[in-house]
Amino acid sequence: MSMFESRRLLRVLRRTVVQAVPTVLGIVVLNFLLLQLAPGDAADVMAGESGAATEEGMAMLRRQFGIDLPLLQQLMAYLGNLARLSLGFSPRYGMPVGELISQRLPSTLMLMGLALVIALAVGIALGTAMAMTAGRWPDRVISVISLIFYSVPGFWIGLMLIVLFSVKLGWLPSGGQETIGGGLAGFDMVADRLKHMILPATSLALFYVAIYSRLTRAAVLEVASQDYVRTASAKGLSPLSVTVRHILRNALLPVTTLAGIHLGGILGGAVVVETVYSWPGLGRLAFESVMRRDFNVLLGVLLLSSLLVILANTLIDLLQAWLDPRIEVR
Amino acid sequence: MTTAAPLLDVAGLTIQFPTGTPVIDFGFAVAEGETVAVVGESGSGKSLTALAIMRLLPRSAKIAAGRIRFAGRDLLALPEPEMRRVRGREIAMIFQEPMTSLNPVLTVGRQIAEVLRLHEGLSAEAARTRSIELLDLVRVADPHRRVDDYPHRLSGGMRQRVMIAMAVACRPHLLIADEPTTALDVTIQAQVLDLLDRLRRDLGMALVLITHDLGIVGQWADRVVVMYAGRRAEEAEAGILLDDPLHPYTRGLLAASPRLDTSLHYTAGPLREIPGSIASAIAQPGCPFVPRCPLALPSCRLKPPPLEEVRPGRFVACPVTTAGERADAVAVGR
Numbered sequence: 001m002s003m004f005e006s007r008r009l010l011r012v013l014r015r016t017v018v019q020a021v022p023t024v025l026g027i028v029v030l031n032f033l034l035l036q037l038a039p040g041d042a043a044d045v046m047a048g049e050s051g052a053a054t055e056e057g058m059a060m061l062r063r064q065f066g067i068d069l070p071l072l073q074q075l076m077a078y079l080g081n082l083a084r085l086s087l088g089f090s091p092r093y094g095m096p097v098g099e100l101i102s103q104r105l106p107s108t109l110m111l112m113g114l115a116l117v118i119a120l121a122v123g124i125a126l127g128t129a130m131a132m133t134a135g136r137w138p139d140r141v142i143s144v145i146s147l148i149f150y151s152v153p154g155f156w157i158g159l160m161l162i163v164l165f166s167v168k169l170g171w172l173p174s175g176g177q178e179t180i181g182g183g184l185a186g187f188d189m190v191a192d193r194l195k196h197m198i199l200p201a202t203s204l205a206l207f208y209v210a211i212y213s214r215l216t217r218a219a220v221l222e223v224a225s226q227d228y229v230r231t232a233s234a235k236g237l238s239p240l241s242v243t244v245r246h247i248l249r250n251a252l253l254p255v256t257t258l259a260g261i262h263l264g265g266i267l268g269g270a271v272v273v274e275t276v277y278s279w280p281g282l283g284r285l286a287f288e289s290v291m292r293r294d295f296n297v298l299l300g301v302l303l304l305s306s307l308l309v310i311l312a313n314t315l316i317d318l319l320q321a322w323l324d325p326r327i328e329v330r
Numbered sequence: 331m332t333t334a335a336p337l338l339d340v341a342g343l344t345i346q347f348p349t350g351t352p353v354i355d356f357g358f359a360v361a362e363g364e365t366v367a368v369v370g371e372s373g374s375g376k377s378l379t380a381l382a383i384m385r386l387l388p389r390s391a392k393i394a395a396g397r398i399r400f401a402g403r404d405l406l407a408l409p410e411p412e413m414r415r416v417r418g419r420e421i422a423m424i425f426q427e428p429m430t431s432l433n434p435v436l437t438v439g440r441q442i443a444e445v446l447r448l449h450e451g452l453s454a455e456a457a458r459t460r461s462i463e464l465l466d467l468v469r470v471a472d473p474h475r476r477v478d479d480y481p482h483r484l485s486g487g488m489r490q491r492v493m494i495a496m497a498v499a500c501r502p503h504l505l506i507a508d509e510p511t512t513a514l515d516v517t518i519q520a521q522v523l524d525l526l527d528r529l530r531r532d533l534g535m536a537l538v539l540i541t542h543d544l545g546i547v548g549q550w551a552d553r554v555v556v557m558y559a560g561r562r563a564e565e566a567e568a569g570i571l572l573d574d575p576l577h578p579y580t581r582g583l584l585a586a587s588p589r590l591d592t593s594l595h596y597t598a599g600p601l602r603e604i605p606g607s608i609a610s611a612i613a614q615p616g617c618p619f620v621p622r623c624p625l626a627l628p629s630c631r632l633k634p635p636p637l638e639e640v641r642p643g644r645f646v647a648c649p650v651t652t653a654g655e656r657a658d659a660v661a662v663g664r
Contacts, residue, residue, distance in 0.1 A: 227430040233386055234425075235445045235496070236418035238411075245444075249435050324435050325480040 012321045016314040027306045028082065028299070032075055035295050041067050042091055042293045065091050078299070087300040092292050097300040101282065105304070107177055108274070108281035110193075112266050114201040119208035120259060124252070126209065127216020128243065134221060142213065150210035154269050158203035158276040165199060172199050175278040200277040204269050208262060212255055219251035226250070253324055260316030264309045335402070337362045337536050338383070338504055343396035345378050345387065345560075350612065351394070353378050353560040360504065365530060365537040367547045367568070369583075370557035373608050376540045377426075379557075380506045383538075384423055385413050401503060419449040422497035426509035428489035432481040438465075438492045439477035442499055449500045464495040468525060487518035491525065498529055505530070506538045511546070523550050544587050548572050553643075556580050559611035559618035562637055565645040576646045578623050579604070617647070625650045 043061040047053035062068040066077065081088050087097035126142050133139045149157075166174035173179070173196050184192050223229065224247055232246040270283035282301055289297040321327050336359035345353040353375040360366045370376050381387045383398055385405065398405040400421065405413065425431045433441060442464055443457035452460060458477065465473035468491040481489055490510060497505055507526060511519035527550055530537045539551055547554050547568055554571045556564040556579065564577040575581045582604035604622055611618035616631040623630070627650060637647040646652050 227425060227427055228433040230386065231425065231431045231493070231496075232433070234384055234417055234423045236414045236416070236448060237444070238414060241448075245436075246433050250433070325437075326434055326482050 008325075009318055009321055012317050013314065016310075016317055020310045020314075023310060024303070024306060028079070028303055029075065031299055031302045032078060033071075035298065036071060038293065040293055042295070043067070045291075045293050046092075061091075078296075082303075087303070088296040090289075090294055090297045092289075092294045093297070097296050100285070100297060101300050101304060104280060104282045104285050107279060108267075108270055108283060111197060111201055111204065111270060111274070111279060111281060112263070114197055115204035115208070115266055116259065116263070118201055118205040119212055120255070122205070123209045123212025124216045124248070124255065126213035128220055128248065130213060130217040131220035131224065132239075132243065134217075139217075146210040146213045148210075149206040150214075152206075154203050154207060155272045155276050157206055158200070158273055161199050161203055162276075172196075174199075175276075177280055200273050200279055203276070204266060204273045207269070208259075208266070211258065211262075215255050215258060216251060219254050220247055223247045223250045249323060253320060256316050256319055256323070260313045263312040264305065267305050267308065336360055337364075337401060338538070339397075339399040340379070340383065341397050341399075343379065343382060343398065344394045345375070345382055346392045346394040347390055351560065353382070355395075356557065356560060356562055357396070358555045358562065358565065360536045360538055362503070363530070363534055363536055364553065365527070365539060365551045367539045367541060367551035367554045368557055369541055369544060369547060369554055371542055371608055373559075374557045375560040376542075376557055377508050380423065380508050380538070380540055383506060384417055384421060385410075386417075415449070418445050418497075418502075419500045420502055421504045421506065422500070422502040423506040423508065424490070424493045424497045424510050426512050428486050428493055428513060431493055432489055434481055437478050437480055438484070442477075442492070442496045445496055445499050460499070461495070464499055465492070467498075467529075468492070468495045470495070486514055487522065490514060490518075490522055494522070494525060494529070498533060498535070501533050502535060504536045504538065506540070508540045509542070510539070512541070512543070519546070526550075544572070544583055556583070559608055559614075561618060561634065561647065562645065563619070563647055565643075567643065570644065576640070576644075576651045577619075577648045578625050578651060579619050581651075582622075 041062070042065055043058045046061060047058055059068070066074065069077070078088065087101065089095075090097050090100055093100055126146065130139045130142050162174045165172045175196075177193065177196055178184075178189070179192050179196075220243075229242060229246055232242045237245070267283065270281060271287050272283075273279070274281045274283040275287065282304070286298060286301040289295070289301070338360040339357075340359070341357040343353055343356045344351065352373075356375065356379060358366060358368065368376050368379065378387065378391070382391075382393060383400075383405065385408075387393070393406060396406075400416070405416065408416065432438065436444075439458060439461045442461040443452075443454065446452045446457040446460055447454070462473045462477050465476055470476050470488060470491050476484070476488075481492070484492065490513075494510075505526070510526065511522050514522060523546060526537060526539075529535065539546075541547070551568045554564075554566060554568050555562055556571070556577060558577075558579050564571065564575070564580050566576075571580065572584065575584055582602075585602040586604060606622040610621035614620055614631075616629075616633055617623070617626070617635050620626045620630050629649070635647050635649045637645050638652060639645050640652050
């Protein structure tokens with residue numbers, strides 16, 4: 001990479017970081033205020049679960065959790081914690097939120113990462129195949145399949161995949177993250193983890209496979225009619241080289257933009273998929289903390305996911321600056 | 331014309347689309363080292379002919395008849411992998427729009443190196459060195475720096491030079507330049523044409539110059555083929571054609587060109603034009619030029635006039651203007 005190019009990439013990076021700080025602060029404050037709108041609090045839920053509670057007992061719980069203070073004071077306390085890089089304490093789990101999240105984060109990241117890789121790889125491959133056979137039968141068949149992926153909800157696909165691959169065929173496990181009590185190590189452990197990830201990651205990915213294949217098809221068709229593609233053919237390159245080196249690299253730009261935006265959506269989809277596959281991830285943690293009104297945990301999850309989205313978009317910005325030299329700092 | 335077999339020989343070429351037949355029974359020949367200009371207005375089928383020679387026609391187009399021989403081989407019969415070895419190595423092509431003909435996301439160096447690595451099997455490093463030499467050859471200033479530039483940082487003239495460097499990288503025998511200067515400033519036009527002409531001499535290439543600009547024909551072409559509505563209207567040596575055009579269409583074209591050497595100036599009188607448009611040629615049973623022709627006879631409307639060799643190397647498809655020259659005519663119609 002030339003000096004010029006790395007300088008360009010550095011500029012993109014700096015711009016993103018400068019923009020990220022106010023964005024994150026806004027997200028924290030907004031989430032904090034929005035969550036206050038939900039009826040009930042942790043004390044109510046705990047009282048409900050125990051079946052009976054006295055006014056004094058609940059007031060004591062609230063004082064203990066710090067949710068009896070005025071709203072502004074609570075917000076200030078939360079921001080003060082954040083400034084010390086602490087996400088607060090979860091009364092329900094009885095441990096710091098940071099610790100709780102860091103236990104769950106790797107599973108979710110692996111799941112999302114694999115889902116995104118599947119979505120991009122399969123989507124781009126299918127889209128390219130569709131574009132190269134545009135109007136003929138492979139294009140039509142893949143179109144219909146991708147429409148099905150697009151329109152069927154993820155949890156249903158998840159259940160059907162379990163029925164087919166776990167119940168009928170018995171090839172893949174139906175849930176969990178690893179074989180319990182398997183005592184596996186090394187390569188066997190990795191293979192076992194991967195086996196557990198395939199079904200949830202696929203259910204999460206199929207919707208995005210549909211989107212990326214449609215998008216890639218359109219982008220490839222558009223780029224294929226460009227003059228420089230004719231130039232490439234006139235050089236004597238094979239259709240495969242022309243497609244990979246000259247068409248795809250240009251066609252990938254819109255796909256990567258969308259992939260960055262979708263990362264937040266994949267995290268949202270993870271809530272459903274993690275529930276279906278009893279996957280011990282962030283999505284299920286978020287879901288459980290909503291039900292328990294454990295707002296410290298929920299705020300932590302939301303903050304982390306917004307950081308993830310910002311990080312992903314930075315990576316996408318860098319990727320695009322590398323893919324397309326015409327993108328300079330705006 | 332030489333006695334040896336021509337380098338490129340296109341004969342009876344007919345290109346069909348589902349919606350029409352834009353090139354009909356077209357042909358011309360190019361000898362080694364020669365510059366042949368194919369002249370015609372937009373829509374006359376010049377670019378399609380060029381793409382047919384490269385076998386890069388759009389998928390909806392079909393070569394319905396004809397023969398394209400290049401260096402003793404029938405290009406239309408070559409299997410596709412062999413045709414790919416001809417493209418870029420033996421026949422190269424440059425296009426009208428330098429702004430869009432280069433891939434925006436690859437450095438110019440990589441785009442030149444690509445053709446060298448493909449056809450000459452050079453290593454990445456050798457191809458890069460050679461790319462710098464080629465940029466120098468086409469007179470790009472500071473080639474060491476330019477080789478790492480992306481196309482959007484170059485001007486139109488520079489990009490066309492890069493296209494030329496890419497085209498001549500493997501020392502092709504034939505270079506097809508499809509309107510190479512149309513998108514460029516007039517001052518740059520002359521530089522680019524001079525460059526093409528110098529490379530043709532230095533590398534011993536033949537050059538097919540496709541253009542709608544008769545102004546550049548006299549200075550840079552040996553022979554001229556005038557194309558109208560997909561057919562050959564007239565062919566002659568450049569000087570002869572410009573001094574003594576025979577086909578009414580060629581005459582009209584020349585009359586419509588502003589010339590510095592005449593007293594014609596927009597203050598002295600209007601520039602002449604050919605009435606009508608090329609669209610009127612569609613579905614003409616006779617000569618396609620009839621609707622716009624000032625000399626048309628009733629017989630011109632019945633069937634297309636045959637192309638006749640009125641003098642050696644001089645072909646005209648008009649029975650009216652060649653009537654006086656037909657004493658020693660040799661019919662070459664098929």
